[in-house]
Amino acid sequence: MDRLDREILRLLQNDATLSVSDIAEQIGLSSTPCWRRIQNLEKLGIIKKRVALLDAEKLNLGMTVFVQVKAAQHDINWLGRFAEYAAGIEEIVEFYRMSGEYDYMLKVVVADMKAFDVFYKRLVGGIELSDVTSSFAMEQIKYTTALAI
Amino acid sequence: MDRLDREILRLLQNDATLSVSDIAEQIGLSSTPCWRRIQNLEKLGIIKKRVALLDAEKLNLGMTVFVQVKAAQHDINWLGRFAEYAAGIEEIVEFYRMSGEYDYMLKVVVADMKAFDVFYKRLVGGIELSDVTSSFAMEQIKYTTALAI
DNA sequence: GTTGAAACGTATCTACC
DNA sequence: GGTAGATACGTTTCAAC
Numbered sequence: 001m002d003r004l005d006r007e008i009l010r011l012l013q014n015d016a017t018l019s020v021s022d023i024a025e026q027i028g029l030s031s032t033p034c035w036r037r038i039q040n041l042e043k044l045g046i047i048k049k050r051v052a053l054l055d056a057e058k059l060n061l062g063m064t065v066f067v068q069v070k071a072a073q074h075d076i077n078w079l080g081r082f083a084e085y086a087a088g089i090e091e092i093v094e095f096y097r098m099s100g101e102y103d104y105m106l107k108v109v110v111a112d113m114k115a116f117d118v119f120y121k122r123l124v125g126g127i128e129l130s131d132v133t134s135s136f137a138m139e140q141i142k143y144t145t146a147l148a149i
Numbered sequence: 150m151d152r153l154d155r156e157i158l159r160l161l162q163n164d165a166t167l168s169v170s171d172i173a174e175q176i177g178l179s180s181t182p183c184w185r186r187i188q189n190l191e192k193l194g195i196i197k198k199r200v201a202l203l204d205a206e207k208l209n210l211g212m213t214v215f216v217q218v219k220a221a222q223h224d225i226n227w228l229g230r231f232a233e234y235a236a237g238i239e240e241i242v243e244f245y246r247m248s249g250e251y252d253y254m255l256k257v258v259v260a261d262m263k264a265f266d267v268f269y270k271r272l273v274g275g276i277e278l279s280d281v282t283s284s285f286a287m288e289q290i291k292y293t294t295a296l297a298i
Numbered sequence: 299g300t301t302g303a304a305a306c307g308t309a310t311c312t313a314c315c
Numbered sequence: 316g317g318t319a320g321a322t323a324c325g326t327t328t329c330a331a332c
Contacts, residue, residue: 013201047202048201051163054158059298093292096213100284138247141236141246142244145200181327308323
């Protein structure tokens with residue numbers, strides 16, 4: 001993981017459609033060694049996947065909600081069931097175990113308040129939670145998948 | 150935006166390396182119309198971009214923090230300056246204006262607590278904030294960029 | 299207007315230095 | 316890390332339905 005690898009990652013996490021020769025040119029290398037570096041970064045799992053990012057607004061998924069929950073039981077089995085349950089719910093796009101007052105933070109993307117209500121009922125109906133609080137995003141000011149490397 | 154378009158989006162937001170003919174085959178279409186649909190989805194901005202997703206852990210960026218802040222002033226200029234300021238800080242990967250007690254929610258990705266402290270000082274030093282509270286993620290249980298279409 | 303097929307140019311990947 | 320070449324792919328054009 002030298003400087004050139006980092007430059008490759010920086011380019012690819014902003015635009016995965018760049019051709020190997022484009023990248024090679026930008027970092028000052030010929031195609032093949034550049035291609036080999038990219039292959040290696042993929043083999044190491046540093047590049048996890050390449051995905052298309054969609055416009056949530058245009059797909060009528062303009063509502064983002066942060067849902068904080070407290071565990072009903074503080075045992076590992078409960079977490080396992082919750083994790084498995086959440087993995088299957090497409091509206092939950094991010095899910096973290098947290099320190100502090102609330103045990104879990106979910107980021108949920110839905111169409112509108114009505115859709116959120118459907119999701120909410122499904123969430124609380126599917127697993128026992130002791131406390132749930134929802135914070136609604138009114139505006140997305142920044143969203144990036146690019147890490148500071 | 151019919152069923153086939155949605156299927157294309159569903160495939161591409163999970164794997165943007167799929168070739169047009171792969172996608173065409175999976176949705177039961179020939180290459181050319183499939184290619185045209187993809188072009189159109191890009192032209193409409195529904196497909197915003199294609200990016201590489203990196204492994205944060207492997208890049209030593211294992212710490213995710215949700216930072217909630219209250220505005221120092223509730224005027225549009227202050228928000229504009231804050232938005233511009235945050236856009237330039239790579240550690241801030243998501244940024245929302247919120248309803249509720251706190252006005253803004255930031256998602257911050259850093260290496261460790263020391264790096265977070267550096268970020269924190271930069272944040273509070275760069276712009277006037279009236280209240281800041283940080284919640285630390287101990288474990289990422291789910292993360293996806295794929296929307297529920 | 300929508301599809302399939304064929305042709306061209308370019309990117310990817312292998313073999314070798 | 317670099318060079319040359321085979322292969323596969325995306326892209327465009329054209330003809331058929």
